[in-house]
Amino acid sequence: MIAEETLKEALRKNKLRSETFGNLEYLRFTDDFKEVPRGTLLFKDNILWGYPHIGRIFQLTTGIPEQFQAPFWVEEKVDGYNVRVFMHEGEIYALTRGGYVCAFSTDRVLDFIDPVFFEENPDLVLCMEVAGPENPYVEESPPYVKEDVKFFLFDIMQKNRQGFLPYREKLRLIEKYNLPSVERYGLYTPKQIEDLKALLRRLNEEKREGVVLKEDSERDKRVKYITSYANLNDIRITSLNMLGIPADYYTNRLLRLALFIEEEGLEKTQELFRELGEAFLSGLFQACKMAREEGKVRRVFRCKFRKRENALIFMEQMKHASVHIQVNQLSLRQEGEFWLLEFEKVFLNMTGLLGHLLKGGSLID
Amino acid sequence: MIAEETLKEALRKNKLRSETFGNLEYLRFTDDFKEVPRGTLLFKDNILWGYPHIGRIFQLTTGIPEQFQAPFWVEEKVDGYNVRVFMHEGEIYALTRGGYVCAFSTDRVLDFIDPVFFEENPDLVLCMEVAGPENPYVEESPPYVKEDVKFFLFDIMQKNRQGFLPYREKLRLIEKYNLPSVERYGLYTPKQIEDLKALLRRLNEEKREGVVLKEDSERDKRVKYITSYANLNDIRITSLNMLGIPADYYTNRLLRLALFIEEEGLEKTQELFRELGEAFLSGLFQACKMAREEGKVRRVFRCKFRKRENALIFMEQMKHASVHIQVNQLSLRQEGEFWLLEFEKVFLNMTGLLGHLLKGGSLID
Numbered sequence: 001m002i003a004e005e006t007l008k009e010a011l012r013k014n015k016l017r018s019e020t021f022g023n024l025e026y027l028r029f030t031d032d033f034k035e036v037p038r039g040t041l042l043f044k045d046n047i048l049w050g051y052p053h054i055g056r057i058f059q060l061t062t063g064i065p066e067q068f069q070a071p072f073w074v075e076e077k078v079d080g081y082n083v084r085v086f087m088h089e090g091e092i093y094a095l096t097r098g099g100y101v102c103a104f105s106t107d108r109v110l111d112f113i114d115p116v117f118f119e120e121n122p123d124l125v126l127c128m129e130v131a132g133p134e135n136p137y138v139e140e141s142p143p144y145v146k147e148d149v150k151f152f153l154f155d156i157m158q159k160n161r162q163g164f165l166p167y168r169e170k171l172r173l174i175e176k177y178n179l180p181s182v183e184r185y186g187l188y189t190p191k192q193i194e195d196l197k198a199l200l201r202r203l204n205e206e207k208r209e210g211v212v213l214k215e216d217s218e219r220d221k222r223v224k225y226i227t228s229y230a231n232l233n234d235i236r237i238t239s240l241n242m243l244g245i246p247a248d249y250y251t252n253r254l255l256r257l258a259l260f261i262e263e264e265g266l267e268k269t270q271e272l273f274r275e276l277g278e279a280f281l282s283g284l285f286q287a288c289k290m291a292r293e294e295g296k297v298r299r300v301f302r303c304k305f306r307k308r309e310n311a312l313i314f315m316e317q318m319k320h321a322s323v324h325i326q327v328n329q330l331s332l333r334q335e336g337e338f339w340l341l342e343f344e345k346v347f348l349n350m351t352g353l354l355g356h357l358l359k360g361g362s363l364i365d
Numbered sequence: 366m367i368a369e370e371t372l373k374e375a376l377r378k379n380k381l382r383s384e385t386f387g388n389l390e391y392l393r394f395t396d397d398f399k400e401v402p403r404g405t406l407l408f409k410d411n412i413l414w415g416y417p418h419i420g421r422i423f424q425l426t427t428g429i430p431e432q433f434q435a436p437f438w439v440e441e442k443v444d445g446y447n448v449r450v451f452m453h454e455g456e457i458y459a460l461t462r463g464g465y466v467c468a469f470s471t472d473r474v475l476d477f478i479d480p481v482f483f484e485e486n487p488d489l490v491l492c493m494e495v496a497g498p499e500n501p502y503v504e505e506s507p508p509y510v511k512e513d514v515k516f517f518l519f520d521i522m523q524k525n526r527q528g529f530l531p532y533r534e535k536l537r538l539i540e541k542y543n544l545p546s547v548e549r550y551g552l553y554t555p556k557q558i559e560d561l562k563a564l565l566r567r568l569n570e571e572k573r574e575g576v577v578l579k580e581d582s583e584r585d586k587r588v589k590y591i592t593s594y595a596n597l598n599d600i601r602i603t604s605l606n607m608l609g610i611p612a613d614y615y616t617n618r619l620l621r622l623a624l625f626i627e628e629e630g631l632e633k634t635q636e637l638f639r640e641l642g643e644a645f646l647s648g649l650f651q652a653c654k655m656a657r658e659e660g661k662v663r664r665v666f667r668c669k670f671r672k673r674e675n676a677l678i679f680m681e682q683m684k685h686a687s688v689h690i691q692v693n694q695l696s697l698r699q700e701g702e703f704w705l706l707e708f709e710k711v712f713l714n715m716t717g718l719l720g721h722l723l724k725g726g727s728l729i730d
Contacts, residue, residue, distance in 0.1 A: 055727030066725025223727050242619065247612025252730055254607065258649035259722060273642030280641060281634075284623035357624060360431025362420030362588050365617055 001160075002047065006034050016042075021101035021313075024088065028099040039099035043088065046159045051082055051097060051127055054212065054222045058259040060193055060200070063223065068190045070217045073167050074199065076183040077224055078152050079140045079209040080131025085109050085151075086159070087118035094130075103314035104136050107305045112151035117177045124165075124173075127155035129182065136303045136314065136343075139237045140230075143207045148304055152182040154212065167214060187216060197264075204229045228260045228272070232279050239283025240299065243349040244324050250280075287347075291354035298346045300330065304338035311341045324348050366525075367412065371399050381407075386466035386678075389453065393464040404464035408453065411524045416447055416462060416492055419577065419587050423624040425558055425565070428588065433555045435582045438532050439564065441548040442589055443517050444505045444574040445496025450474050450516075451524070452483035459495075468679035469501050472670045477516035482542045489530075489538075492520035494547065501668045501679065501708075504602045505595075508572045513669055517547040519577065532579060552581060569594045593625045593637070597644050604648025605664065608714040609689050615645075652712075656719035663711045665695065669703035676706045689713050 010016035015033045019026055027042040029050065037050030057063030083094040083105045092115060094105035113126065132149035133141045156165040156173060164170070174181050188196055200211065210226035231253045238245050257276065261269060287297045305311040311332055318327040330342040357363065375381035380398045384391055392407040394415065402415030422428030448459040448470045457480060459470035478491065497514035498506045521530040521538060529535070539546050553561055565576065575591035596618045603610050622641065626634060652662045670676040676697055683692040695707040722728065 053729045055729050057725060057727045058722040059725065062723065062725030063727070064725070067727060239619075242616050247616070248730075250615060251607050251612070254604075254645050254649060255718075255722075258646050258653060261646070262650060262653045269646075270639065273646060274635065274639040275642065276645060277638030277641030277643075280619050281623050281626070281638060284619060285627060288623060288627045353620075357423040357620075358427065360422060360424065360427030360429070362422045362428070362432060364418045364420050365613075 002036055002040075002042075006036065007042075010034075010036070019100065021093070021103075021106075024091075024093070024101065030098070039084075039095065039097050041095065041099050048084060048086060048095070048125060048159060049157065049162045050099065051084060051155075051157075052162075054224050056256075057223050057225050058256055059263045060197055060225060061263060063225070064190050064193050064196065064213075067221065067223050068213070068215050069221075070215050071187045071189045072221075073214045073216060074185040074188050074196070075154060075212050075214070076185070076203070076208060077210045077212050077226070078129040078131050078154075078182050079138070079142055079230065080129040080135060080149075080152075081137045083109075083128050083130055083151075084157070085113065085126040085128060086124075087115075087122050092118055094128075100317065103310045103317055104303055104305065105130055107307055107310035107314075108149065109151060111306075112180050114177055117173075117179065121173075123159045125157040125159060126153055126179070127157060127164075128153050134301075134303045136301050136318070136341075139299060140209075140233060142209070151180055153179045154182045164220060166220075167216060185211070188213075200225065200227060203227055207233070226256060228257055231256045231260070232272075232275055235276070236279035236283065239280050240287050240297065241347040241350055242284060242287075243353060244347050287350050287354060288358065291351060291358055295351075295355065296346050297350040297354060298344045300342060300344050302340065302342050304335075304340055306338065308332070308334075308339045311339050314341070315343065318343065367401055367405075367407075371401065372407075375399075375401070384465065386458070386468075386471075389456075389458070389466065395463070404449075404460065404462050406460065406464050413449060413451060413460070413490060413524060414522065414527045415464065416449060416520075416522075417527075419589050421621075422588050422590050423621055424628045425562055425590060426628060428590070429555050429558050429561065429578075432586065432588050433578070433580050434586075435580050436552045436554045437586075438579045438581060439550040439553050439561070440519060440577050440579070441550070441568070441573060442575045442577050442591070443494040443496050443519075443547050444503070444507055444595065445494040445500060445514075445517075446502045448474075448493050448495055448516075449522070450478065450491040450493060451489075452480075452487050457483055459493075465682065468675045468682055469668055469670065470495055472672055472675035472679075473514065474516060476671075477545050479542055482538075482544065486538075488524045490522040490524060491518055491544070492522060492529075493518050499666075499668045501666050501683070501706075504664060505574075505598060507574070516545055518544045519547045529585060531585075532581060550576070553578075565590065565592060568592055572598070591621060593622055596621045596625070597637075597640055600641070601644035601648065604645050605652050605662065606712040606715055607649060607652075608718060609712050652715050652719060653723065656716060657723055660716075660720065661711050662715040662719060663709045665707060665709050667705065667707050669700075669705055671703065673697070673699075673704045676704050679706070680708065683708065 010033050015031050016027050016029055019028045029036050029038055029040040032038050037052055039050035041048040082097045085094045092109060093101050094109045096102050129152045130149050131142050132145035135149045156170050185199060204227040207229050209230040210224060212224045215221040234253055290297045315329050326346040326348055328344050330344055332339060332341050375398050380395050381392050382395055384393050394401050394403055394405040397403050402417055404415035406413040447462045450459045457474060458466050459474045461467050494517045495514050496507050497510035500514045521535050550564060569592040572594050574595040575589060577587060577589045580586040599618055655662045680694050691711040691713055693709050695709055697704060697706050
């Protein structure tokens with residue numbers, strides 16, 4: 001439970017806000033606040049805890065012995081967005097990391113999860129990654145999802161409780177309900193660093209994001225490790241909207257790359273230098289081209305809904321998501337059993353600044 | 366003059382602070398405040414205005430016609446640090462951009478300027494760039510200063526007045542007093558974009574920083590333009606201390622590079638990609654190496670003083686300059702007619718974070 005005093009203070013500081021989705025009403029922690037993680041939700045009769053932060057290690061050789069005292073489970077970290085799926089008063093919802101009910105994820109979740117799971121386990125919360133080329137949030141997508149999206153389970157939580165179900169209990173439920181899961185690579189001991197490195201070399205070649213390591217122990221210690229492919233790809237994908245990205249996003253990824261190479265040796269360094277430079281500049285070139293030719297820097301997203309109404313609700317949600325991104329619906333049409341929504345995100349900072357500079361404007365810095 | 370009300374408000378907000386240097390006492394604007402630029406100094410009987418910001422254009426083809434209505438003077442922008450040199454009660458001082466009397470620059474300025482200039486022109490202020498491999502502030506240095514430092518005049522101001530002496534008046538004084546000046550490339554018309562581009566290609570090959578353009582008109586409009594060499598070099602030099610650099614430093618330079626290539630065409634792009642990647646990562650590798658081998662990330666500086674006492678004062682100034690940089694004196698010894706000071710700047714953010722990560726620590730982001 002959360003202390004009464006914490007709730008009052010959070011309300012007063014506007015860190016705990018009232019939200020609605022259809023008839024659903026709830027309170028949402030907008031940021032980490034004291035011990036409460038961002039995205040924690042309060043309903044009349046229960047709490048859905050936010051998904052906790054997981055620390056990242058930058059090198060395996062030292063990181064594994066430093067972090068783990070026991071064998072750990074290794075799972076793929078899928079490149080998508082994190083949702084928590086739960087049932088409330090007979091309806092199934094999917095929440096974003098920040099704690100909004102997502103109209104898209106909620107619309108599609110039953111394509112991937114049998115509702116029997118929630119009928120038999122109404123107090124469980126499925127933590128899943130939604131990934132694929134037709135997701136409305138992230139431009140990246142794992143190589144093996146060729147179209148639309150897929151949901152991948154990686155953790156199970158309980159209502160009113162922090163922490164996760166034990167790993168073996170999760171495996172049992174995956175088996176029993178045929179839940180779609182992230183790839184699992186089994187149990188490694190802290191001595192198996194070379195095996196883990198070999199796994200990560202393979203994942204890197206397969207253009208996957210990385211791994212999450214979960215200690216097989218009471219404390220359930222977790223860390224993640226990201227492939228250099230994913231670090232480069234993050235830069236490549238976001239550079240189109242470089243001015244809209246938090247400032248430390250790039251320095252953080254550069255540090256990861258440097259420490260990766262520092263650990264792995266320098267043989268392919270020249271090629272990595274070239275890829276890194278290209279990752280930074282190719283998006284910026286593309287942004288210049290768009291600003292010149294179309295007068296705006298934008299990215300087009302497509303996603304498929306079961307219900308037309310959910311697509312409209314989703315568009316409303318997106319339009320209020322950021323003051324730096326203008327969201328415009330391009331089309332919404334029926335295609336087979338789906339409603340196909342197309343919309344664009346116009347990156348206002350890039351559009352404004354590049355427009356100014358390409359016209360010959362000056363900037364004081 | 367500055368309005369009484371502005372002074373009071375600046376004092377109250379701690380934007381105007383009392384400073385001393387030896388027997389000299391003055392008030393200093395620590396930041397831009399209303400119309401007063403950072404580094405503006407108040408003495409009992411006069412004001413030294415701060416050096417104003419100059420806008421930067423990112424492309425020449427559109428930038429020149431957009432910015433200039435008349436021919437403009439073209440001068441080299443030298444890669445060093447900006448000082449204002451002036452006489453006060455018979456003593457000659459050099460101020461940093463921020464408005465501190467710099468013990469190093471003050472110690473050395475008379476090696477480059479004949480004091481007769483100030484005896485005959487006590488109300489003039491020389492705006493100069495101090496550059497060279499043995500300067501205590503910036504790691505970059507123009508290729509033609511092979512040792513020590515040099516002072517290069519680029520503007521002349523008057524006490525109690527904003528703005529600069531007319532260009533031709535500056536030329537007359539340079540001639541008359543044999544003042545060391547930045548390279549001057551003469552007067553260009555706004556039509557001479559191809560000539561200007563050719564000049565900048567040459568400066569780029571010669572590893573120079575860029576140009577400042579000064580309109581030959583009453584309004585004295587100015588803009589600067591930086592070579593891609595200098596943009597890359599900024600990244601290469603600072604990446605050792607990436608975490609200590611303001612967040613937009615890198616995105617700004619990436620934008621400059623992208624717009625440079627967008628204007629100049631893409632033929633050498635692959636090589637530039639490689640150079641850019643190397644610029645980012647080579648400093649980080651070096652930082653990792655230092656953190657591993659020496660337990661700290663640092664850079665060593667050397668500079669030469671005429672007077673031992675000034676070196677000691679300078680060390681005191683540096684030790685209080687930043688909470689993120691620890692400054693340690695390494696040695697101070699006489700060498701010919703100079704006192705040679707060696708000191709190190711230890712970059713505490715890099716040292717702390719890399720130490721943590723190389724030991725296998727994790728980071729939440």
